[in-house]
Amino acid sequence: MAGETVITVVGNLTADPELRYTQNGLPVANFTIASTPRNFDRASGEWKDGEALFLRASVWREFAEHVAGSLTKGMRVIAQGRLRQRSYEDREGQKRTSIELEIDEIGPSLRYATAQVTRAAGGQGGGGGQGQFGGGGQPRQQVSEEPWSTPGSQTSADAWSTPGSFGDDTPF
CATH class of the missing domain: 2.40.50.140 (Nucleic acid-binding proteins)
Structure with a gap:
């Protein structure tokens, strides 16, 4: 306003x-x-x-x-x-x-720390406070130890190292 x-x-x-x-x-x-x-x-x-x-x-x-x-x-x-x-x-x-x-x-702040974001269940749309930084009794999402691996892949290979492996599974 x-x-x-x-x-x-x-x-x-x-x-x-x-x-x-x-x-x-x-x-x-x-x-x-x-x-x-x-x-x-x-x-x-x-x-x-x-x-x-x-x-x-x-x-x-x-x-x-x-x-x-x-x-x-x-x-x-x-x-x-x-x-x-x-x-x-x-x-x-x-x-x-x-x-x-x-x-x-x-x-x-991620200057001196790391955080893992878990989306809150049942939130309203429009970005109105849906993100949650752990806790809150919500289960955490499964996250690969290698942040750039292709989502849903069973291998831990780097998504950038395999040409043409993206398709519709681009990690961003």
């Missing part, structure tokens, strides 16, 4: 996502992403951490269940969403404002 502040944050989860349900049974997962910039200090010849940004985030519906079943404390994630500002009164009657990231997309 026009006028919304959309940002992308790369950081680590400070705790496991907390999955709750509203009174109407709607799932919501809340968690915090800590994003710490690193800068090279030429004087010392070392990398130094800057000030960490701790950003509260939320995700709703089936997407929330996917996040809670897939992401855990310490995981490096890439999250994109919309900033939301909320005003409220605390217990002492003081007016407070909080800023939260309403997640549109999130997944593990």
Whole structure:
């Protein structure tokens, strides 16, 4: 939507996502992403951490269940969403404002890790949060140890090494 502040944050989860349900049974997962910039200090010849940004985030519906079943404390994630500002009164009657990231997309960063994607059963079409990064009680798909082998082949030969072996089974 026009006028919304959309940002992308790369950081680590400070705790496991907390999955709750509203009174109407709607799932919501809340968690915090800590994003710490690193800068090279030429004087010392070392990398130094800057000030960490701790950003509260939320995700709703089936997407929330996917996040809670897939992401855990310490995981490096890439999250994109919309900033939301909320005003409220605390217990002492003081007016407070909080800023939260309403997640549109999130997944593990593959810079220092690997992930295996499992499609969630019964999801709605249109890319609306069907991907899942392990966990969640869903069986994992069989994946060849050689990522470039031809899908469905019984051999572990490299698909690129056999001329004319692609047909309709192109691996991408």
